[in-house]
Amino acid sequence: MMTVDLFSTLKSLPRTEKLKVMQFLIAELAREEEPTLQDGATYSVWSPLNSHEAAHKLGQLLESDQTF
Structure with a gap:
């Protein structure tokens, strides 16, 4: 089926069928x-x-977070 035909068929469907x-x-x-x-x-x-x-990066993050 060609896209043009499909679009035409879809346009003719009721709203519930389109959904x-x-x-x-x-x-x-x-x-x-x-x-x-x-x-x-x-x-x-x-x-x-x-x-x-x-x-190493995780350790650095943990150390920097411990300073209050």
Whole structure:
């Protein structure tokens, strides 16, 4: 179906049907935006474990916050 035909059909729908179409399209767009994870695949995840620079900065923040 061509977009022009689709728009024409949508214009002729009653308000409640247009709202249903909107809900459907929003749900479809949201579903497409969700990240998809595949079974058996490995994904890298950042962790502060063994991040000495992050530990040093956190220590500095804690020290500066202790001065009242």
